[in-house]
Every structure is written in structure tokens, then in C-alpha cells.
Amino acid sequence: MSEPNLSLIEELSGNDMEFRKKLIGIIKSELPAEIAVYRDCVMSDHVQAAAIVHKLKHKISILGMFDGYQVAEDYEEELKEGRWEGHEKFNELLEKMSQFIIEL
Amino acid sequence: MKCIIIDDEAAARAIIAHLCSQVESIEIVEEFPNAIQAIKFLNKNHVDLVFLDIHMPDFTGFDFIDTVKNPPKIILTTSDKNFAINAFEYDCIVDYLVKPVTLPRFLKSIQKAENFVSSVTSKSEVSSETEKELPNKELYVNIDRRLIKIDFEKIYLIEAKGDYILIKTDDKNYTVHSSLKKIEDKLPESLFLKVHRSYIINIKKIIDIEDNSVLIAKDVIPISRSNRPELMKRLNLL
Numbered sequence: 554m555s556e557p558n559l560s561l562i563e564e565l566s567g568n569d570m571e572f573r574k575k576l577i578g579i580i581k582s583e584l585p586a587e588i589a590v591y592r593d594c595v596m597s598d599h600v601q602a603a604a605i606v607h608k609l610k611h612k613i614s615i616l617g618m619f620d621g622y623q624v625a626e627d628y629e630e631e632l633k634e635g636r637w638e639g640h641e642k643f644n645e646l647l648e649k650m651s652q653f654i655i656e657l
Numbered sequence: 658m659k660c661i662i663i664d665d666e667a668a669a670r671a672i673i674a675h676l677c678s679q680v681e682s683i684e685i686v687e688e689f690p691n692a693i694q695a696i697k698f699l700n701k702n703h704v705d706l707v708f709l710d711i712h713m714p715d716f717t718g719f720d721f722i723d724t725v726k727n728p729p730k731i732i733l734t735t736s737d738k739n740f741a742i743n744a745f746e747y748d749c750i751v752d753y754l755v756k757p758v759t760l761p762r763f764l765k766s767i768q769k770a771e772n773f774v775s776s777v778t779s780k781s782e783v784s785s786e787t788e789k790e791l792p793n794k795e796l797y798v799n800i801d802r803r804l805i806k807i808d809f810e811k812i813y814l815i816e817a818k819g820d821y822i823l824i825k826t827d828d829k830n831y832t833v834h835s836s837l838k839k840i841e842d843k844l845p846e847s848l849f850l851k852v853h854r855s856y857i858i859n860i861k862k863i864i865d866i867e868d869n870s871v872l873i874a875k876d877v878i879p880i881s882r883s884n885r886p887e888l889m890k891r892l893n894l895l
Contacts, residue, residue: 561757564759565672565675565676565757565759565760566675569675572671572675575671576668576671576672576675579667579668579671580668582667583666583667583668604712604714607712607736607737608665608666608712608736610736610756611666611668611669611736611756611757612668614736614756614757615668615672615757
């Protein structure tokens with residue numbers, strides 16, 4: 554699985570350093586909150602979990618993890634059917650992203 | 658174009674606002690983390706275009722479209738490709754952007770929106786007289802892949818039935834996959850009135866009105882308190 558990176562953020566920002574800083578700041582505050590919501594409902598509420606995984610897909614793609622996006626998309630579909638098989642792989646993704654944004 | 662952004666995700670709002678800042682013709686007048694706040698804003702302010710997230714908790718983007726009367730042009734923004742099919746059912750939806758939105762795709766979408774807004778403006782300027790002369794007299798509904806023509810003057814009642822509507826006419830009834838909101842926009846205001854959240858009636862077909870109900874053909878239809886004044890206004894009372 555690809556590693557989180559800033560390629561998409563760089564592409565969006567161009568030379569606009571102000572926007573780059575702002576977007577990274579938002580991700581640093583928004584991503585941990587979204588992950589916390591996922592952790593709260595994991596293995597207990599698959600509907601809520603599917604909704605937050607859906608939301609996290611955007612963050613995954615912003616952090617340039619396009620294969621991770623597919624993992625999340627497959628997992629979201631599983632959750633809609635009440636299955637949790639993809640949790641471990643998805644959790645790995647969350648760990649990677651969490652570590653990456655701490656270092657930003 | 659005056660625009661607003663509705664998205665529960667701050668990162669998504671920031672990206673759209675940043676992309677908009679690169680287009681001279683766009684002015685972002687407000688951003689909203691939920692659709693309810695946006696509806697309140699639209700009740701008092703005019704905008705040309707809405708960037709609307711579909712997947713929001715409690716009140717989705719489609720709930721927003723169904724609630725706003727005469728919605729502005731809308732560009733949907735979503736992480737879900739599957740909603741594209743639903744999007745085609747709404748005339749107000751100009752385009753559908755899958756997140757993450759990139760600048761080239763965004764610019765294409767804006768071009769579409771500008772074409773829509775300018776064509777609507779020129780149509781309304783030029784053809785208001787023409788519309789008066791040549792009003793639509795009928796509606797086409799899609800039933801089992803057939804487009805069936807229904808004359809407006811034959812319809813006496815339209816009833817909401819979950820994801821469907823039941824259109825009752827002098828000759829027969831039709832069950833169509835649609836909503837009251839959608840058909841209301843297609844009906845001539847001079848003939849039809851929503852008297853209850855589940856019913857639209859043809860006011861020319863009323864037989865009598867008693868307290869909070871109206872008799873239309875053989876159906877007794879409830880009139881909600883909020884719709885009653887408008888109904889009374891439309892009657893030629895002695």
C-alpha cells in the first residue's frame with residue numbers, strides 16, 4: 554500500500570503557501586476527530602462506521618493514497634452489508650495517516 | 658456568479674473555496690457546514706450556484722434540493738460515484754464532481770455552470786411572452802421505460818407514496834417513481850396547488866371544501882393548516 558504524501562496538496566496549492574498551510578492545519582485537526590468517530594463505532598455500529606469511512610475516503614485521497622482509497626471503498630461496501638472483514642487493513646491505513654500528520 | 662459551499666467537511670470546503678478563488682467570475686458569498694443553515698441563508702439571499710456535498714449527516718444534499726423551492730444551479734461534490742444516477746433526475750444539477758476535486762475538472766464544471774446560468778437568463782429575458790402564448794399542456798412520465806403523455810387538465814390529484822407518486826386522472830391512475838417536489842415544479846401554478854405535504858390537487862376539479870378537507874372526484878383530501886390560506890386565496894369566493 555502506498556505511503557501518505559503531500560503530492561495532491563502540493564498540486565492544489567501551487568505557489569500558494571498560505572493555502573497549503575491552511576489545508577494541512579485543517580487535516581491535522583479534522584482527521585484525528587474523524588478517526589476517533591470510527592474507533593467509537595467500530596465492531597458495534599456498521600451504519601455509522603460506513604458513514605465515517607465514506608468521509609475518511611476524502612482524507613485518504615488528499616494524502617495521496619489512491620490504493621488506500623480503494624481499500625476504504627471496498628470496506629465501506631462491506632460495512633453497508635454489516636461485515637467487518639476489512640477492518641484490519643483499514644486500521645493500518647488510519648495508523649499510517651495518523652503518524653504522517655503528526656510529523657507534518 | 659454568486660456561490661455558496663455546503664459541506665460538513667472543512668477540508669472539502671477549503672479546497673472548493675481555493676479552486677473558486679482562481680476563477681474571476683466566481684464569488685463565494687458564504688460557506689456552510691450543514692444544509693439547514695444554507696436553507697436559512699437562501700431564504701433571504703440570492704445565489705447563482707451551490708457547491709453541494711451529498712453525504713452529510715441528518716440532512717443530505719438531496720434532502721436540501723427537495724426542500725429548497727426553486728433551487729439555484731447546483732454542482733454536487735461527493736466521494737461516491739454511485740449517486741450520479743440520482744443526480745440526473747434533477748434539472749437544477751449542472752455537474753457532479755468526485756472528490757478530490759482537481760483544477761482542470763473544476764474549471765470544466767464551472768464552464769458548464771456558466772453556460773447554464775447564461776442560457777437560463779437569456780431564455781427568461783427573451784421568452785416570457787412566448788411562454789405565455791405556448792404553455793405546456795401536458796406532462797410526460799416514465800413508466801416501464803415508456804414515456805406516457807398525461808394532459809394537465811385531466812389530472813385531478815397527485816399523491817405521494819413513499820418513493821413514488823400516484824397521479825390520478827379522469828381516465829386512469831399512474832404510479833411513477835418520482836417525488837411531489839419534482840412534479841410540483843413541472844405543473845402549471847394556475848391549475849395546481851399543494852394542499853398537504855402528501856397531496857397536490859387540480860383546483861379546477863374541486864367539488865367542495867369542508868373545514869380542513871377538500872372533495873375532489875371521489876377523494877376526500879386533507880388540507881394542512883399552512884396551505885389553507887393559499888387555497889382560499891385561489892378560489893373565486895362570493
